[in-house]
Amino acid sequence: xxxxxxxxxxxxxxxxxxxxTYLTLTFVGxxxxxxxxDYLRHYNQLLFLYTSNSMGSFELGTIPEYINLSDQVFVxxxxxxxxxxxxxxxxxxxxxxxEERARGTDELLLTTELTPEKIVIAKFLTAYVFVSLVLFTSxxxxxxxxxxxxxxxxxxLSVYLGLWVLGIGLASIGLACSAFANNQLIAAISAYAxxxxxxxxxxxxxxxxxxxxxxxxxxxxxxHFVDFAEGLIIAQHLAYFVGLAAVCAALxxxxxxxxxxx
Amino acid sequence: MPxxxxxxxxxxxxxxxxxxxxxxxxxxRYATGDLGVFGGINLAIGGAALLLSFGLAxxxxxxxxxxxxRAVLLRRVGVLLITIFCAVSLERGMARLAWQWDWTIDxxxxxxxxxxxxxxxxxxxxxxxxxxxxxxxxxxxxxxRTTRLLLETxxxxxxxxxxxxxxxxxxxxxxxxxxxxxEVTSSNSVGIEWGGYQTTVxxxxxxxxxxxxxxxxxxxxxxxxxxxxxxxxTPRSTEPxxxxxxWGALEAEGYELRGFATASFAEIPSDxRAVLLLGPxxxxxxxxxxxxxxxxAQGGRLLALLEPGTETGLEELLLRVAGFHSPSDRIVIxxxxxxxxxxxxxxxxxINAYGDHPITAGLSARTMTLFAxxxxxxxxxxxxxxxxxxxxxxxxxxxxLSEDLQRARRGGLPEAxxxxxxxxxxxxAAGEYQRNEKRARVVVFGDADFASNRFIRSLYNLDxxxxxxxWVAERxxxxxxxxxxxxxxxxxxxPQDSLRLFYTVGLLLPELLLVAxxxxxxxxxxx
Numbered sequence: 001x002x003x004x005x006x007x008x009x010x011x012x013x014x015x016x017x018x019x020x021t022y023l024t025l026t027f028v029g030x031x032x033x034x035x036x037x038d039y040l041r042h043y044n045q046l047l048f049l050y051t052s053n054s055m056g057s058f059e060l061g062t063i064p065e066y067i068n069l070s071d072q073v074f075v076x077x078x079x080x081x082x083x084x085x086x087x088x089x090x091x092x093x094x095x096x097x098x099e100e101r102a103r104g105t106d107e108l109l110l111t112t113e114l115t116p117e118k119i120v121i122a123k124f125l126t127a128y129v130f131v132s133l134v135l136f137t138s139x140x141x142x143x144x145x146x147x148x149x150x151x152x153x154x155x156x157l158s159v160y161l162g163l164w165v166l167g168i169g170l171a172s173i174g175l176a177c178s179a180f181a182n183n184q185l186i187a188a189i190s191a192y193a194x195x196x197x198x199x200x201x202x203x204x205x206x207x208x209x210x211x212x213x214x215x216x217x218x219x220x221x222x223x224h225f226v227d228f229a230e231g232l233i234i235a236q237h238l239a240y241f242v243g244l245a246a247v248c249a250a251l252x253x254x255x256x257x258x259x260x261x262x
Numbered sequence: 263m264p265x266x267x268x269x270x271x272x273x274x275x276x277x278x279x280x281x282x283x284x285x286x287x288x289x290x291r292y293a294t295g296d297l298g299v300f301g302g303i304n305l306a307i308g309g310a311a312l313l314l315s316f317g318l319a320x321x322x323x324x325x326x327x328x329x330x331x332r333a334v335l336l337r338r339v340g341v342l343l344i345t346i347f348c349a350v351s352l353e354r355g356m357a358r359l360a361w362q363w364d365w366t367i368d369x370x371x372x373x374x375x376x377x378x379x380x381x382x383x384x385x386x387x388x389x390x391x392x393x394x395x396x397x398x399x400x401x402x403x404x405x406x407r408t409t410r411l412l413l414e415t416x417x418x419x420x421x422x423x424x425x426x427x428x429x430x431x432x433x434x435x436x437x438x439x440x441x442x443x444x445e446v447t448s449s450n451s452v453g454i455e456w457g458g459y460q461t462t463v464x465x466x467x468x469x470x471x472x473x474x475x476x477x478x479x480x481x482x483x484x485x486x487x488x489x490x491x492x493x494x495x496t497p498r499s500t501e502p503x504x505x506x507x508x509w510g511a512l513e514a515e516g517y518e519l520r521g522f523a524t525a526s527f528a529e530i531p532s533d534x535r536a537v538l539l540l541g542p543x544x545x546x547x548x549x550x551x552x553x554x555x556x557x558x559a560q561g562g563r564l565l566a567l568l569e570p571g572t573e574t575g576l577e578e579l580l581l582r583v584a585g586f587h588s589p590s591d592r593i594v595i596x597x598x599x600x601x602x603x604x605x606x607x608x609x610x611x612x613i614n615a616y617g618d619h620p621i622t623a624g625l626s627a628r629t630m631t632l633f634a635x636x637x638x639x640x641x642x643x644x645x646x647x648x649x650x651x652x653x654x655x656x657x658x659x660x661x662x663l664s665e666d667l668q669r670a671r672r673g674g675l676p677e678a679x680x681x682x683x684x685x686x687x688x689x690x691a692a693g694e695y696q697r698n699e700k701r702a703r704v705v706v707f708g709d710a711d712f713a714s715n716r717f718i719r720s721l722y723n724l725d726x727x728x729x730x731x732x733w734v735a736e737r738x739x740x741x742x743x744x745x746x747x748x749x750x751x752x753x754x755x756x757p758q759d760s761l762r763l764f765y766t767v768g769l770l771l772p773e774l775l776l777v778a779x780x781x782x783x784x785x786x787x788x789x
Contacts (some may be wrong), residue, residue, distance in 0.1 A: 017786065022779030026772045033768030040760055065465070066405050075404060083292075137775065141767040152367030186278060193281040193308075196288040203291060218353070230408055231366035239356040243349025250345040254338045261331040 004118045011126035015092075021130065024088050029137040035080050036073070036141050043072040070155075074142065078159055078229045081138055082222075085167050086199065090191035092130050093174030096123050097252065098187040106259065116256040120179075120249055127175055131167035135160060155231040162228020165241040169221055170195055172248035179255035195221070273318040280311030295401075360418045370408070370468070371415050374745040375624060377472050381419050383479075384426035390457030393475060397431045397466075398441065400449035409450055409466050416471070454478065468745035473514035483518040484535040484735055491523040492550075492574065493543030495714055502716035505540055511718070511728055515740060524550040529557070535735045536563035536703075539576070541710025546575045558583050561700020563734045567710035570594075570637040571667045584693050584704040585651050587642035593670055594636045594687050594708070595678070596661045602634060606675045609635045611689065612721075615656035619692060621705070621733045622654055624743045625722060631655070632720045634711035635670070636689040638663060648696060655690035655707075655726075663687065690726075692733065705730045722746075 015021055050063045066072075100106040109119055139160055174191040181187035200222035204213065217223055224237040287304030291297045297305070364371040373381075384393065395413055399406040413429045420427035432440055434449050444453035444462045452466040456478045463470045488497045488505075497519065500506045509519055522531070525547050530537055537557065546554075554576075558564060564584075566576060573590045580586045594611055601607040613631045616622035625631070641651035662684045666676035678684075689708040694701060711717055713727040725743050732740045 017782055019779040019783040019786070022775050022782060026775040026779065029772040029775060030769075033764060033772065037760065037764050037768060044760075071404055137771060140771060141763065144763055144767050152365075154365035155367055158365040186281075189278055189281045189285065193284045193288075196285055196292070199288075200292070203297070226407065227411060230371075230411055231364065232371050232411055233363040233365060234356075235359065235361035236353060236356040239349075239352045243352050246345050247342070247349050250342045254335075254342050257334055257338045261335055 003112070003114050004122060007114060007118065007122040008125055011122050012129060015126055015130055021092065021133075024092060025133060025137045028084060028088055028134050029141075031084050032077070032081060032138040033141050035077055039073040039077055043067075043069065046072065074159065075229050077142060078163060079226075081163060082166055082199075082225060085134070085163070085170055086192065086195045088134065089127075089131065089167060089170045090174040090177070090188045090195070093127050093171050093191065094178050094181075094184040094188040096127065096175055097179040097255070098181045098184045101259070102183060106256075110256070110260065116253055119256070120252045123175055123252070124172065124245070124249055127171040128168055131164065131171050135164055135167060138163075152231075158231045158233055159229050161233065162225050162237075165228070165238065166221060166225045169241045169244045172245040173198075176248040176251040176255075179252035180258075269318050269321065273315050273322070276311045276315035276318070280308045280315060283308030283311060362415070368746065371411060373415065373419055374468060374472075374743055376742040376744040377416070377468055378419065379742050380472060380475060381416070381423045381426070384420065385424040387457070387479065388424070388426065390480070392426055392428045392456075393478075394453075394455040395427060395429045395471075396440065396444065396453040396455070397429070398434055398437065398444070398446045398449060398451045398453065399431055400434045403449040405450040409452065412466070412468060412471075413452070472745060473511070476514045476516070479516070481516050483516060484737070485531075485533045486512065486517045486519050486536050486538055486731070486735070487531060487534045488519055488521050488538045488540060489524045489542065490521045491525050492546055493541075493572075495540045495710060497521055497540065500715065502714065503711075504715050505713065505718075507715045507718040507724075508540075508713050508727060511724060512731060515728060515732070516737075517731070517735070524553075527553055529553045530562060534562070536565060536731065538731070539564070539566040539568075540713065541567050541569045541572075542574045542576065543569065543572045544574065548575075551575055551579050555579055555583055558695075558702050558704065559697050561697050561702045563703045563736070565705045565730055565734045567707045567713060568637060568639075569710050570635055570708065571671075580704070580706060581642060583645060584695070584706070585641060585643045585645050585649065586691055586693065586704070586706050587640040588637055588706060588708055590637060591665055591667065592637055592663045592679070593665075593667055593676065594638060594657055594661055594689055595664050595676055596658055597675075598658060598660055605635070606670070606673050608675050609670060611636055611657045611661065613655045613657065613689070615658075615686065617653040617656070617688075617691075619652045619654055619733075620738050620741055621692060621726065621729045623729070623741055625725070629722045629725075629743070631722050631726050632712060632717060633689060633709040634717060635709060637708040638687045639689055639691045639706050639708045641688070641691050641693070646695065649693065650695075651691060651693045653688040653691050654705075655688065657687045657689060659686050660684050661687045692730070701736075703734045703736070705734050 046067050047063070050067060097106070100109065110116065139156075143156055170191075173194050174187070177191040177194065178184075178187040181190060198219060198221055201216035201220040202213075202223070204216050208216065224240045227234050227237060283304045285308075287297075287301045287308055290301040290304065294301075362371070395416070397406065397409055397413055399410070410431065417427050417429045434441065434446075440446075440453070444451070444460065446453065446462060448464065450466065452463045452471065454461050454463065454471070454474050456475070457480065459478050461474050461478065463474045488494075490497070495503060495505050497505045497509050512519055517535070528549060530553055534557075537554070554562075554564065566580065568574070568576070568588055568590070570593045571590060577588055577590060580588065593609070595608050596611040597608050599608050599610050599612055602610045611633050613633065614627045614629075616625045636657075641653055644651065662678040663682045664670070664676035665679045669676045690706065692703070692705045694703055696702075707713075707727075707730075712720075712723050718724050718727065722743070728744070729741045732738060
């Protein structure tokens with residue numbers, strides 16, 4: 001346990017001392033702010049149009065229900081943030097195993113009293129801390145606005161729980177790719193490719209049979225993430241992300257044995 | 263013959279090329295919503311490059327070495343397969359259990375007691391087959407997500423009761439025949455089909471779906487008569503002051519509503535299950551009052567909504583026959599009540615204290631009802647020994663009574679009448695009377711506006727009025743609480759607010775993070 005904690009501390013220290021971490025967080029914070037501001041401007045314009053004479057002077061309260069802060073600002077923002085996560089998270093997870101391998105420190109690590117399981121756990125937990133930091137920088141702006149407008153704290157938490165589990169899933173994929181890749185570049189682009197492929201497989205339904213289409217949707221990230229944005233926590237979706245993380249951890253563990261065997 | 267070095271180089275180059283082609287192929291699909299030629303070619307090139315790279319890797323593969331190494335790897339692969347099996351089982355198991363938690367502010371996926379009651383009743387009509395709900399959707403319509411989840415919630419709950427609800431989803435551009443059959447005009451509509459009948463709900467939410475299914479239930483319609491001609495609210499008017507909302511809700515609950523002019527009736531029709539008086543404003547003719555009295559004496563059922571400041575002649579009848587005293591010259595003032603549009607503060611009592619009675623079943627301090635302005639209704643006397651009177655609605659303890667109705671009409675807050683201390687007032691009451699071996703029932707509310715279109719969907723107003731009708735008509739079994747929906751937030755954030763947030767949280771935080779990055783970078787360079 002002490003060895004695991006020491007490794008975890010070391011990994012976190014590397015994470016927090018890396019300028020890349022702060023640059024990534026800055027990028028996410030800025031993108032969130034710009035997107036949010038843009039959606040908000042669009043929403044205000046829509047409201048203005050509906051309440052102006054040109055649209056028949058709707059009274060507030062008779063405007064179509066779907067023109068509301070949640071549907072026009074919050075949900076699309078989260079969809080965009082999910083794609084931003086795909087762009088950002090592999091950049092940090094790519095170095096996790098691949099960098100150790102490139103420097104040759106992975107073999108050193110395997111000779112310590114740390115078991116391969118502990119190494120995998122420490123790497124995964126560090127990545128999850130990073131995901132939480134990314135989430136923190138992206139939550140402040142929407143939270144500050146939304147809590148003023150009555151969307152409800154629980155709904156906000158549900159939305160961010162969805163983003164968090166999506167981040168956990170993407171980080172797990174990134175780590176598994178890093179564990180198998182020989183260099184960071186391959187780790188990053190293979191993580192991008194896998195994340196994009198499984199993000200939403202519903203389009204394959206057009207070509208595949210119904211049962212295959214159903215199975216592909218069940219494997220996709222997006223259908224398991226989007227219900228959180230509606231304020232609904234579904235145990236099945238949580239189980240999906242837990243399972244995804246476990247499978248990626250098992251794959252990473254397998255990669256360590258492959259290296260040893262080689 | 264290329265050297266092994268060339269093969270190794272090719273393999274290393276093909277892997278990123280294949281992955282990049284796939285990223286751009288899929289990325290193009292997400293960006294445009296269609297795979298297109300660019301996406302298709304990229305996916306084909308990417309797939310081919312990856313296959314080739316994999317083939318070259320296999321060519322260089324020389325086995326896993328010693329048997330001990332193979333055993334280690336086999337064990338690890340076994341663990342991986344078990345993990346995959348457990349992950350899939352966990353996900354499937356949870357899908358079957360369908361556990362979910364509704365964290366929306368209006369609990370929109372938490373089915374109301376009325377909906378659960380309907381799902382319980384559906385198996386009684388199993389001879390009509392399943393209720394088929396068809397969601398017509400368009401991929402770009404964000405509203406569909408909420409409706410899809412609501413239908414799935416309905417389906418899951420119905421499974422617990424025998425699975426009488428079937429759900430399917432049709433894309434708008436691929437279901438021309440069904441769109442025509444259900445007369446669907448836009449995405450996010452739900453077609454309901456049951457027992458040979460069909461209907462379409464254009465703006466589906468739990469309440470609308472519930473009412474639409476209820477209307478398809480084949481049951482005996484009980485007749486309600488709504489009095490007209492003495493200045494009552496117009497029952498079918500869709501104006502804010504009309505009662506079309508109440509009319510529709512009562513029809514959905516299985517009633518047939520008929521209007522009747524009190525002045526032309528010498529007696530109440532014999533098929534009346536109950537008579538409704540929706541805020542009469544003029545004096546009733548003496549023969550109308552006699553007809554009502556005779557009707558009640560024979561076990562009739564009356565629901566009267568009385569407006570403050572209107573003397574109709576009913577007051578004397580209600581006191582004599584039903585034991586209720588509702589002075590028309592008094593108005594209830596709650597100094598803490600918020601101001602409604604066009605009214606001063608204090609005239610619209612918010613009720614959160616209820617008497618113990620079937621009409622108020624399920625209502626509590628957290629389920630409030632809103633009245634626009636109200637007069638008191640006292641349970642004054644028992645007309646006959648054995649009669650029973652029940653106070654239903656209590657105002658807050660700060661409430662007082664005022665006779666200054668003129669001031670209220672001018673927009674001012676009336677002062678308390680002399681000798682009227684602040685205390686809880688009763689503004690709704692019910693009574694039950696044994697007459698000629700029949701059971702007469704009367705419910706009186708000291709306000710009529712609370713059931714008008716303007717207020718009926720506010721808080722639990724619909725429940726209190728419909729439950730009162732059910733009780734009066736002796737259909738207690740139908741008393742329940744109906745779905746609620748909080749209106750979505752539709753106010754603009756002011757530019758000042760938006761800019762303040764943008765500068766503080768939106769820009770300041772990234773700036774601080776960038777400073778942190780610079781400091782970290784400088785530190786690592788100097789280390």
